[in-house]
Amino acid sequence: MGLVHIPPLSSRQSAVPAQVNATTHVDIVLFNGFALPKVAALIEIFHKANALAASQRSGRARYDVSLLSAAGGRIASSSSVFVWTDSVDSHKGTSDTHLMFIAGGAGAQEARCDERLRNWLRHRHPFSEIVHPIAEGRLLLEAAGLPSRYCPLLRSGSEACDRGPARSQGDTPAAVRTALHIVEEDLGPELARQVAESVAPPHKTPFSSSVARSGAPQVSEKIMASARWLEANVDRPISIDDAARLAAMSERNFLRRFKNEIGMTPSDYLLRARLNLSCQMLIESRLPIDKIARRCGIGSGGQLAKLFRKYLATTPTDYRLSKEASPSSLS
Numbered sequence: 302m303g304l305v306h307i308p309p310l311s312s313r314q315s316a317v318p319a320q321v322n323a324t325t326h327v328d329i330v331l332f333n334g335f336a337l338p339k340v341a342a343l344i345e346i347f348h349k350a351n352a353l354a355a356s357q358r359s360g361r362a363r364y365d366v367s368l369l370s371a372a373g374g375r376i377a378s379s380s381s382v383f384v385w386t387d388s389v390d391s392h393k394g395t396s397d398t399h400l401m402f403i404a405g406g407a408g409a410q411e412a413r414c415d416e417r418l419r420n421w422l423r424h425r426h427p428f429s430e431i432v433h434p435i436a437e438g439r440l441l442l443e444a445a446g447l448p449s450r451y452c453p454l455l456r457s458g459s460e461a462c463d464r465g466p467a468r469s470q471g472d473t474p475a476a477v478r479t480a481l482h483i484v485e486e487d488l489g490p491e492l493a494r495q496v497a498e499s500v501a502p503p504h505k506t507p508f509s510s511s512v513a514r515s516g517a518p519q520v521s522e523k524i525m526a527s528a529r530w531l532e533a534n535v536d537r538p539i540s541i542d543d544a545a546r547l548a549a550m551s552e553r554n555f556l557r558r559f560k561n562e563i564g565m566t567p568s569d570y571l572l573r574a575r576l577n578l579s580c581q582m583l584i585e586s587r588l589p590i591d592k593i594a595r596r597c598g599i600g601s602g603g604q605l606a607k608l609f610r611k612y613l614a615t616t617p618t619d620y621r622l623s624k625e626a627s628p629s630s631l632s
Contacts, residue, residue: 334408
């Protein structure tokens with residue numbers, strides 16, 4: 302387990318001439334057991350935007366990103382990576398522009414019971430232009446009795462800005478897409494394009510379309526959150542009963558709803574999420590196949606090889622070699 306210390310992004314802004322009300326404060330709320338990938342992507346987007354704006358000496362908007370938790374200090378992600386956070390009590394100011402993202406992850410179930418966190422959310426909510434929960438992060442807002450506030454086109458004056466909960470899951474913007482919209486509105490389309498290219502999505506794999514089904518418009522919020530939870534926990538033994546509890550359903554009802562809405566059973570979805578991640582790691586890393594298998598919750602290189610032969614009619618080694626031979630391939 303490693304300790305990741307992420308310095309305040311404002312420290313990278315010294316080369317940018319200050320403007321009145323130019324700083325946008327981005328609050329990212331974390332808790333033990335949060336899902337790291339989406340949070341890391343948000344940090345990277347605002348970090349890149351700051352660095353590019355500074356290099357161009359544009360003097361335009363800058364972002365001050367704060368990682369916050371109820372008590373501050375070390376917070377463990379669901380993948381056992383630690384990050385350092387500030388206490389929410391140290392961030393009660395309401396000046397300047399505030400944007401709030403709330404992490405997802407299995408730990409949201411416990412975090413929703415934290416009275417200090419709920420009170421801080423109630424205090425900060427009225428002063429935040431957007432309040433964007435990621436997957437299970439919605440549980441914290443629900444516990445505090447607060448609505449989400451999705452607004453992908455900030456400061457545009459557009460009627461498209463939704464100042465209340467999204468009416469359907471299809472209306473809910475992804476956190477990464479929202480962050481890129483913010484950068485585009487503040488710093489212009491060209492800089493936003495450069496940021497987007499620097500945080501390109503993972504390679505597509507033969508299993509990408511299966512995993513992407515959880516984001517389809519017909520998928521309810523509870524089923525989507527449970528699918529995201531399965532994806533975030535592929536590296537450890539989990540049960541379908543755990544996912545059913547997350548969705549606040551009986552196991553029987555959960556199995557029926559999940560298959561009807563996503564088109565496969567939760568067990569099949571979990572397996573495909575594990576295979577999807579293993580394909581990505583084969584392309585993007587030089588880790589040994591046995592280690593990739595363990596990190597994807599598959600157990601061993603031998604078991605991964607059996608699954609590859611069954612679903613892809615190839616071996617993990619040959620799959621990796623084929624992608625090295627044709628790097629432009631996306632399948």
